[in-house]
Amino acid sequence: MRVAVAHDWLVSYRGGERVLASILCEFPHAPVFTTVFDRKAFAGSPIADADIHTSFVDRLPFARKRHRGYLPLMPIAVEQFDLSDYDVVVSSSHAVAKGVITGPDQLHVSYVHSPMRYAWDLQHQYLRHAGLERGLRSVLARWMLHKLRIWDVRTAHGVDEFVANSRFIARRIKKVYGRDARVIYPPVDVDRFALRSDKSDYYVIVGSLVPYKKVDLLVRAFGELKGHRLVVIGDGPERRTVEACAGKNVEILGFQPDEVVREYVGNARAFVFAAEEDFGIAPVEAQACGTPVIAFGKGGALETVVDGETGLFFGEQTVESIVNAVRRFDDVRDQFDPETIRRNAERFSEERFRREFAAFVCDAWEQKKREIRGDM
Numbered sequence: 001m002r003v004a005v006a007h008d009w010l011v012s013y014r015g016g017e018r019v020l021a022s023i024l025c026e027f028p029h030a031p032v033f034t035t036v037f038d039r040k041a042f043a044g045s046p047i048a049d050a051d052i053h054t055s056f057v058d059r060l061p062f063a064r065k066r067h068r069g070y071l072p073l074m075p076i077a078v079e080q081f082d083l084s085d086y087d088v089v090v091s092s093s094h095a096v097a098k099g100v101i102t103g104p105d106q107l108h109v110s111y112v113h114s115p116m117r118y119a120w121d122l123q124h125q126y127l128r129h130a131g132l133e134r135g136l137r138s139v140l141a142r143w144m145l146h147k148l149r150i151w152d153v154r155t156a157h158g159v160d161e162f163v164a165n166s167r168f169i170a171r172r173i174k175k176v177y178g179r180d181a182r183v184i185y186p187p188v189d190v191d192r193f194a195l196r197s198d199k200s201d202y203y204v205i206v207g208s209l210v211p212y213k214k215v216d217l218l219v220r221a222f223g224e225l226k227g228h229r230l231v232v233i234g235d236g237p238e239r240r241t242v243e244a245c246a247g248k249n250v251e252i253l254g255f256q257p258d259e260v261v262r263e264y265v266g267n268a269r270a271f272v273f274a275a276e277e278d279f280g281i282a283p284v285e286a287q288a289c290g291t292p293v294i295a296f297g298k299g300g301a302l303e304t305v306v307d308g309e310t311g312l313f314f315g316e317q318t319v320e321s322i323v324n325a326v327r328r329f330d331d332v333r334d335q336f337d338p339e340t341i342r343r344n345a346e347r348f349s350e351e352r353f354r355r356e357f358a359a360f361v362c363d364a365w366e367q368k369k370r371e372i373r374g375d376m
Contacts, residue, residue: 187350209236290338
């Protein structure tokens with residue numbers, strides 16, 4: 001079985017890239033086709049040692065730092081990859097990778113982290129945060145996203161099997177492409193996090209400081225929770241906004257190395273999370289430490305956090321809803337068992353992902369071969 005892998009772009013090591021690294025562990029000889037590649041971002045990862053093939057976008061000015069500016073060129077870029085020598089093509093996609101071209105005797109399995117958020121249900125939110133609600137630039141951006149939607153739906157016909165990273169994303173795939181998807185949860189390196197039963201008095205959030213993470217909302221909520229400490233770990237374009245609304249009980253540490261993150265998450269009274277995530281690796285990592293999670297009750301968190309057992313949900317992305325959830329947690333926090341929380345996180349281990357995904361691809365290829373032979 002000759003396997004090739006396609007990925008949108010490789011410029012930072014985040015959740016989608018962790019999935020790619022695990023796929024490469026199962027298919028170590030598979031070449032990777034991607035629009036842009038920054039090798040230094042993947043030191044120590046299987047990605048750094050992979051046979052990487054890049055598109056013409058990688059040779060354009062500032063592509064590795066400003067790759068999103070070349071988004072209108074990405075569809076044609078992935079269509080130029082020649083994958084005809086491979087039996088199986090696995091695309092790891094949250095944008096354009098699923099648009100690679102394959103033939104009728106090839107199997108294309110697409111692991112979808114999400115259909116393009118900014119082109120579909122979150123378009124208006126992204127345009128608002130980018131300041132593109134009005135004017136000529138807004139018209140051009142909307143026209144580009146319209147074209148992307150047409151291309152995105154058309155290329156879904158070239159996928160034989162869809163795999164979603166959560167039931168939440170499987171519903172998005174059904175809505176956008178009209179296709180069913182197998183759910184295989186992404187890999188979480190739970191072994192990297194030690195179980196800690198002794199908890200301190202602070203709450204923690206770890207993540208990129210970008211608009212949809214709603215970290216500023218958490219900071220404002222803790223401004224009303226006198227006597228409650230919040231530690232914010234992460235950096236990003238929203239840092240100034242977050243700092244501007246932080247009170248004396250909020251400590252913003254910015255980016256921190258992995259060992260510092262593990263220490264803070266492991267010792268925290270609870271991990272707070274206000275984003276509507278497709279899956280959400282950070283809350284699972286917190287649970288691997290035995291740390292309960294207070295999360296917005298929508299998206300992937302509904303599948304990774306057990307309400308009342310490994311954490312609590314709040315129903316709205318508002319200051320009031322977060323404040324009420326933290327106060328409810330104060331009343332019942334002694335009921336949460338760190339060992340039970342840890343066991344829940346172990347459901348999402350890397351070994352489980354590799355086993356399930358490899359079995360799915362191999363079974364799909366066997367079925368494809370029967371179709372080619374005319375046995376079905």
